[in-house]
Amino acid sequence: MTMDDLNEEQRIIVDNVRKVVKERIAPIAAEMDREGVFRWDIARLFAEMGLLQILLPPAYGGLEEDKTLMYCLCVEEIAKACASSALLLIIQAVGIFPIISAGNQSQKDRFFPRLAKGDELVGYLVTEPYAGSDVAGIQAKAQKENGDYILNGHKCFSTNGGVASLYTVLAKTGGKKFTFFVVERDQDGVSVGKEEDKLGFRASNTTEVILEDVKVSRDNRLGKEGEGFRIAMEDFYMSRPSIGALALGIAETALDLSFKYACERKTFGKPIVRHQAISFMLADAAIQIEAGRGLMMRAARQHDRKKSNIKLASMSKCFCSDIAMKITTDAVQIFGGYGYMKEYPVERLFRDAKLTQIFEGTNQIQRMIIAGEMLKEKR
Template sequence: MAESTPDGVERRLPSDEARELLALVREIARREIAPHAAEEEAAGHFPRELFTLLSRSGLLGLPYEPAYGGGGQPYEVYLQVLEELAAARLTVGLGVSVHTLSCHALAGYGTDEQRSAHLPAMLGGGLLGAYCLSEPSAGSDAAALRTRAVREGGDGGEGEEGEEGKGAGGGGDWVIDGTKAWITHGGIADFCTVMARTGGPGARGISAFLVPGDAPGLTAAPPERKMGMKGSPTAQLHFDGVRVTDARRLGREGQGFAIALDALDSGRLGIAACAVGLGQAALDEAVAYAVERRQFGRPIADFQGLRFLLADMATRVEAGRALYLEAARRRDEGRPFGRHAAMAKLFCTDAAMQVTTDAVQVLGGYGYTADFPVERYLREAKMLQIVEGTNQIQRVVIARHLVGPESR
């Protein structure tokens, strides 16, 4: 089942419900998001009111179970929603992707009691999430994180994955100390999914916790001063004796790093979809300009060099879309998709960087000014090559799937 959008993009959708959902998202993007994007990004304004609207519209929990307030949509549909939102404003598309990532640990590894207690508010109650894995000294090497959670009155255990500690509710409180870095929604999130060390060194000593955003001892540093995505706050979070009950531990003790990696496979698909949305927006702007702009007595779209440039841009966008949708369908069918997710994140974000660069070139001097959005698209595209695993890390992941881990 396929349909064409107003910009000529053909969408393959699995149901009438999905078609209606995409139509709703396009209308919200057209009326509520796009008209204010340039002004609010320049001012560094985060559109919290838009996320409240998206939550009321059922768009903050699309891939999760309806029993807990989710939309019950396949990833194939959810990612196309992200693409539409990102095309209107990347801060919004990326924000929805990060929020979805922040819900993953609870939805996938929480107990029935935990999900019933927290997921409805997280998915449809207007709350906004943050995902806390990276640290100042643990970025690509996330397993080296130092933030520590100690069970009150104990040493935090050894981080084993046996029956002891399985699930939550073992009793007692955990006290969390440390610093998380590069946190999207840092300082404004209502809840945080936090990876902290509960045992020895390495991946097996890490556990996952659901921490309220207003927990005593949790503070945010001033937002980072970024070259793009100025409307999306990114900040360090400091945990100074933050206390949470054992009922807020997600999964088994020592399972946190595996939970984090599982979430990132899905999160990378979200970044890929956002990158395609950004690339599509840049392509649309370049085509519209090329048709209207006249030089030497005719539209610049008549010149072969520019026509070929536009053709290459369109090919990159379409190829990226096909790649992220193939990965999404594998996920929906329960097949392994980690390698495809890494490929999609790598290709789509590199494509977005190239397409936005070319869009600036099409507009010439105007493309370098803030009077047109393509200079903003270019600055935003650079960020997508870095977040949720740099593109160099994606190549490591892909290579491991092909030839195995590196020799030591």
């Protein structure tokens, strides 16, 4: 599957995102990174373009078909200019997914109109200080009280934790049963803790969220008690191709910039692109990006076709993020001393690429999943 397989309407959507990103995001991306503050104007721009709503049903502004693929392609276009901005689409999709996948009709009727407007963001609260890769190790508890629930827990690394008004929260509902709940940020007992000071994705908001005796109505429980772990895993199958897309966007810009620089910068009487050591790095990057895009698009396409994409989703996430790290590292090398300076754009790409190897399941976890799937296929 390649970009040529998109239909006319899909091509128009991607072209439009590319154009807006070039005009509105690219010129301010370095400044956003320097200032390290969340920008509501970017979130509103994406909402107006319908990008935060892609996964919702069409009646609420979502796309009719190929939602995962189109969402990934939009993420990739935005990430070419600003990874922090692209993450807005991802965390909105990841946060909304439990409602789409497990919400009952009355929950959809309550939350979808709010999300369709696009002026509210959703946070996804799973990770805790002592449980990241090991999702089943979370300690947040939802205790039943007169049919409703009292939530207590400490969530960390929550993207948009300080700016989202809704959270989908995973908590234990007894023993090894996990359940998702929708919690409003302004509810009694919810507080936003420390905002993280990060290496990259500096214009993305990442905070702790503390839940202390938060009363949650049974009407805000998503699915049955005990379905939370499955929902969290299914969310990954949707989101991992998009982390691949995020990483690809970063890698593509690193390649574009380093190729251009290599054609201009001269040493020993010729442009450095004429030194084989440099041109091979660029050729490898081009190969890897082409391969990564094929993988990402296939993983997304499988998800849209409602076919199992567990292995492809992990491969896409793992491969694209590993090549993004390699390509951005090489880009810094190709720029030489200038690559190390904040005045040049490649150091930001290098810092941003690192996160793509870590979140939505580290690449060690992806390899465990891929190997596990291979063993299942062998049986």
